[in-house]
Amino acid sequence: MVLLEISVNGKGCRVLVDATTSLLTVLREQLHITGPKIGCETGDCGACSVLIDGKLRRACLTNAMSVNGSEITTVEGIGGSGGLHALQKSFYEHHASQCGYCTPGMIVASKALLDNNPTPTELEIKEALSGNLCRCASYVNIIKAVKSAALKTSNGGGEP
Amino acid sequence: MTFKSIGKSKPRYNGLDHVTGQAQYVDDIFIPGTLAVKALRSPVHKGIIRKLDTSRAEKFPGVKGVITAADVPCNTYGYLTLDQAVLADKAVRYMGEPIAAVAADNLEAANEALDLITLEIEQETPVFDPLEAMKPDAPKVRPEGNVLMVGNRPYRLVFNGDIEKGFAQADEIIENTFFFPSQEHAPIETQVSLAVPEKDSRLTIYTVTQGMYFLLRQLQRILGQGDDLTNRWSERMQYASRGHLGFCDIKYVGGNVGGAFGGKTELHADAIAALMALKTGRPCKWRWTREEEMLYSARHSPWRMTFKDGVTKDGRIVARKVFSIHDAGAYTGLSSYVVDKHAFYVAGPYYLPNVEVKCAVVYTNKVPTGAIRGFGVTPGTYACEIQMNMIAEKLRIDPWEIRFINAIRNGDQLATRTKLESVYLIETMQKLAEALNHPIDKKYASLTSAPREA
Amino acid sequence: MKKRGKGLAVAFYPTGMGGGGDFTNAIVKIKPDGTADLIIGTVELGQGACTVLPQMAAEILGIEYEQVKFINDNTDSCPICFGSFASRVTYFAGNAVIKAATNARQKLFEIAAPDLGAAPEDLEAVDGTIRVKNSPEKALPIGQVATKGLYEKHEFVVGTGSFGRPRSFPDPETGACDPLATLAWASVQIEVEVDTETGVVTVIDSRSVYDVGKAINPEMAKLQVEGGAIMGMSWATLENLYPFYPSPKFQPRSLGQYMIATTMDIPHIETTMVECPSPVGPWGAKGIGEMTANPPSPAVVNAVHDAIGVWITDIPITPEKVLRALEEKEKAGN
Numbered sequence: 001m002v003l004l005e006i007s008v009n010g011k012g013c014r015v016l017v018d019a020t021t022s023l024l025t026v027l028r029e030q031l032h033i034t035g036p037k038i039g040c041e042t043g044d045c046g047a048c049s050v051l052i053d054g055k056l057r058r059a060c061l062t063n064a065m066s067v068n069g070s071e072i073t074t075v076e077g078i079g080g081s082g083g084l085h086a087l088q089k090s091f092y093e094h095h096a097s098q099c100g101y102c103t104p105g106m107i108v109a110s111k112a113l114l115d116n117n118p119t120p121t122e123l124e125i126k127e128a129l130s131g132n133l134c135r136c137a138s139y140v141n142i143i144k145a146v147k148s149a150a151l152k153t154s155n156g157g158g159e160p
Numbered sequence: 161m162t163f164k165s166i167g168k169s170k171p172r173y174n175g176l177d178h179v180t181g182q183a184q185y186v187d188d189i190f191i192p193g194t195l196a197v198k199a200l201r202s203p204v205h206k207g208i209i210r211k212l213d214t215s216r217a218e219k220f221p222g223v224k225g226v227i228t229a230a231d232v233p234c235n236t237y238g239y240l241t242l243d244q245a246v247l248a249d250k251a252v253r254y255m256g257e258p259i260a261a262v263a264a265d266n267l268e269a270a271n272e273a274l275d276l277i278t279l280e281i282e283q284e285t286p287v288f289d290p291l292e293a294m295k296p297d298a299p300k301v302r303p304e305g306n307v308l309m310v311g312n313r314p315y316r317l318v319f320n321g322d323i324e325k326g327f328a329q330a331d332e333i334i335e336n337t338f339f340f341p342s343q344e345h346a347p348i349e350t351q352v353s354l355a356v357p358e359k360d361s362r363l364t365i366y367t368v369t370q371g372m373y374f375l376l377r378q379l380q381r382i383l384g385q386g387d388d389l390t391n392r393w394s395e396r397m398q399y400a401s402r403g404h405l406g407f408c409d410i411k412y413v414g415g416n417v418g419g420a421f422g423g424k425t426e427l428h429a430d431a432i433a434a435l436m437a438l439k440t441g442r443p444c445k446w447r448w449t450r451e452e453e454m455l456y457s458a459r460h461s462p463w464r465m466t467f468k469d470g471v472t473k474d475g476r477i478v479a480r481k482v483f484s485i486h487d488a489g490a491y492t493g494l495s496s497y498v499v500d501k502h503a504f505y506v507a508g509p510y511y512l513p514n515v516e517v518k519c520a521v522v523y524t525n526k527v528p529t530g531a532i533r534g535f536g537v538t539p540g541t542y543a544c545e546i547q548m549n550m551i552a553e554k555l556r557i558d559p560w561e562i563r564f565i566n567a568i569r570n571g572d573q574l575a576t577r578t579k580l581e582s583v584y585l586i587e588t589m590q591k592l593a594e595a596l597n598h599p600i601d602k603k604y605a606s607l608t609s610a611p612r613e614a
Numbered sequence: 615m616k617k618r619g620k621g622l623a624v625a626f627y628p629t630g631m632g633g634g635g636d637f638t639n640a641i642v643k644i645k646p647d648g649t650a651d652l653i654i655g656t657v658e659l660g661q662g663a664c665t666v667l668p669q670m671a672a673e674i675l676g677i678e679y680e681q682v683k684f685i686n687d688n689t690d691s692c693p694i695c696f697g698s699f700a701s702r703v704t705y706f707a708g709n710a711v712i713k714a715a716t717n718a719r720q721k722l723f724e725i726a727a728p729d730l731g732a733a734p735e736d737l738e739a740v741d742g743t744i745r746v747k748n749s750p751e752k753a754l755p756i757g758q759v760a761t762k763g764l765y766e767k768h769e770f771v772v773g774t775g776s777f778g779r780p781r782s783f784p785d786p787e788t789g790a791c792d793p794l795a796t797l798a799w800a801s802v803q804i805e806v807e808v809d810t811e812t813g814v815v816t817v818i819d820s821r822s823v824y825d826v827g828k829a830i831n832p833e834m835a836k837l838q839v840e841g842g843a844i845m846g847m848s849w850a851t852l853e854n855l856y857p858f859y860p861s862p863k864f865q866p867r868s869l870g871q872y873m874i875a876t877t878m879d880i881p882h883i884e885t886t887m888v889e890c891p892s893p894v895g896p897w898g899a900k901g902i903g904e905m906t907a908n909p910p911s912p913a914v915v916n917a918v919h920d921a922i923g924v925w926i927t928d929i930p931i932t933p934e935k936v937l938r939a940l941e942e943k944e945k946a947g948n
């Protein structure tokens with residue numbers, strides 16, 4: 001067991017972890033932060049997407065100790081203290097989920113996109129989310145939601 | 161009539177939970193002391209278990225319980241035919257069939273313990289191709305034979321009219337065979353079950369099922385809660401020191417599922433998690449890995465369908481004969497029900513004065529198939545709609561036109577002789593043509609689903 | 615060379631279990647604050663039962679959708695629902711909810727009648743009040759009525775409802791039976807582009823018209839239609855659990871090996887909803903959850919034929935199959 005110190009959604013966490021444990025397991029099983037979902041644990045579905053120091057990563061493929069000292073953001077931390085993030089609001093308003101299992105990952109991946117590219121084209125949105133599987137195939141509305149959130153945030157609609 | 165709620169695109173009830181990560185699915189529930197469950201599955205497609213020794217696994221550090229067929233009070237289940245074992249004790253009929261299960265403090269220990277189970281299986285020759293399996297000398301998937309008997313026939317028969325008379329009226333006979341493959345439902349949430357023995361001697365099962373009550377009865381039976389088995393079960397309960405488990409002492413907790421598409425209508429993880437919880441007296445969670453889900457969960461059955469149609473030069477289908485083969489996999493599951501639904505609708509939404517459908521369930525040594533979005537109708541629609549275009553091609557009629565000519569209307573009958581109402585096929589086609597700016601002939605533009613004149 | 619083609623497919627789909635025999639029960643409970651609990655054993659798996667069923671209860675009770683709680687999480691307290699399958703929930707659970715809510719509303723009418731000086735049958739539930747038909751000024755807030763019932767009359771303001779269909783077994787000789795509650799209808803056209811050099815089939819356009827009887831929640835119904843369409847296209851072009859069928863060898867083991875449609879695979883999609891009401895469905899609604907995945911796969915096959923003149927009747931239409939079919943066509947032509 002080794003000591004892992006990370007900040008998750010702005011909160012410092014110290015946990016003893018197995019050196020081989022994935023970040024996803026630490027978040028879910030040890031910290032009980034369950035926004036990131038387990039869909040495959042092989043990096044194929046994107047349900048476990050988180051931001052590590054602002055970069056989009058698969059928590060299931062990330063060794064927890066390898067991100068010692070990092071800032072982790074999950075869907076729970078996207079909105080910050082100011083309530084819902086524009087993306088969350090937009091997903092909600094656009095009926096952009098069915099079962100909702102992919103939604104946390106979708107929102108985190110969309111956030112990573114808008115952070116780098118506040119006014120993405122439809123193709124850029126599709127490309128950015130192509131690693132996030134949605135079997136309910138809510139894609140049409142997800143893309144609409146991201147577009148509309150991008151418009152709002154880039155028009156100074158305020159973030160979060 | 162004005163409505164306040166009906167017809168309004170209200171926001172999804174749990175939409176805010178979805179977008180904030182607060183929606184709770186089974187795997188998001190953590191109960192201290194929960195054991196991790198793993199199953200030992202058959203490494204062969206077909207065989208007889210000759211030796212199963214779990215003693216070394218039981219002694220492995222961290223292991224809290226191992227179960228085999230001997231721990232299952234009632235080891236036969238199935239929706240329609242009780243032909244499946246929760247844990248196989250003799251015959252295994254598909255690769256991946258569960259044989260034993262381990263519960264341990266953590267997944268690593270459970271996985272390692274699996275390797276310590278001694279399993280010897282005498283391999284037998286499997287059969288994978290339903291066409292092979294239908295031959296009389298084929299290896300038997302099950303002792304009862306490889307084709308499900310429906311009454312005294314090896315297929316479901318549904319007919320209406322007089323098929324031979326129909327063919328006699330035909331100018332052309334058009335026959336084609338179609339194949340619809342197997343798919344995985346692939347919901348992003350895999351099978352998960354968390355079974356928790358409660359203080360009041362009850363068992364709570366957090367489940368991903370699509371129909372809690374649908375499975376409740378099956379699980380009750382497996383746990384020996386039905387009728388004569390109650391006593392046998394309470395004897396076993398002493399090992400778990402959980403006291404008596406009376407009728408209906410199972411509580412399913414669920415209702416929020418991460419996608420299903422038909423793939424969560426089976427017991428899958430529930431029965432073994434429940435048995436494990438009762439054996440160990442501890443909460444037990446079995447979450448299938450994606451690989452288990454891909455390889456061993458119930459899947460869409462492969463279908464082979466042959467359409468033989470008698471058509472007139474002007475495009476009317478005067479006879480339609482369909483023969484379908486449903487590759488069920490190793491056990492019945494919902495197959496006998498699926499073929500019925502298939503047989504009722506495979507001939508398609510057309511006016512068919514003479515129609516005959518035969519549909520066979522064939523067992524093979526593959527993973528059992530199950531419900532999926534479209535339940536037997538999907539392959540039917542697939543075959544029928546390609547066949548319609550093939551007829552159109554052969555008769556040099558436009559694909560739209562061939563459908564307008566034959567479209568079913570109010571008062572027409574299905575193959576099941578059901579008289580239809582609220583039919584709206586012609587109208588949806590007209591609306592589609594309109595949306596596409598696709599020109600359609602005046603005589604079809606003015607057609608309606610009104611009953612045809614006698 | 616890239617060639618385009620269009621394919622048509624139509625579909626019908628029954629609402630409810632194939633042989634009938636299924637039912638759903640519901641409980642609607644009115645609370646002293648005028649809100650309601652809808653208690654029902656129906657599983658929410660993304661189809662939207664958690665939304666459309668409260669919408670129905672709200673409509674009957676004359677309250678806001680937001681004032682209905684959806685309680686569906688266990689088999690101890692939630693009454694029996696057969697399950698969320700067979701495109702049955704909106705129709706079966708919906709009808710059960712209508713009955714339960716109507717039943718609860720009737721109790722409100724009976725409690726309010728003396729105070730409003732009218733007979734229960736002359737009352738209606740509108741805008742959060744129980745009021746006299748045609749004299750909207752004579753009205754009492756539902757919360758007040760429920761409170762009076764609970765605290766003064768000791769009347770538990772709860773309604774129950776059950777809806778189902780009888781079992782119908784096919785005749786063993788003819789197969790005759792009554793297998794359906796109602797049918798929903800659809801017409802779909804799909805346009806594809808086939809690259810004759812690589813064999814890749816790209817779905818570029820999907821237009822659908824669905825008869826849903828009545829869209830209780832149009833945006834969610836549309837999302838379900840479009841989700842189903844994408845699943846159907848995914849079946850048509852990507853998915854196969856037995857790539858060497860009937861051999862079980864080389865089955866895909868991961869979502870990397872078994873491809874399902876991603877954002878990059880979706881075409882331009884347009885959906886039109888039409889409403890041919892079912893006489894028994896809630897406000898005419900029919901079930902469409904499953905059928906939306908059905909017409910796309912034959913439509914893709916037909917579109918590929920339109921584009922390159924070959925029939926590929928075993929989906930998924932992989933590049934390999936396309937190239938092989940084109941080769942054969944060429945050989946046959948020579």
Ligand code: FES
Nearest residue numbers: 039041043046060
């Ligand atoms: S769980 Fe990490 S990508 Fe699927």
Ligand code: FES
Nearest residue numbers: 098099102134136
């Ligand atoms: S909404 Fe179900 S997986 Fe995306």
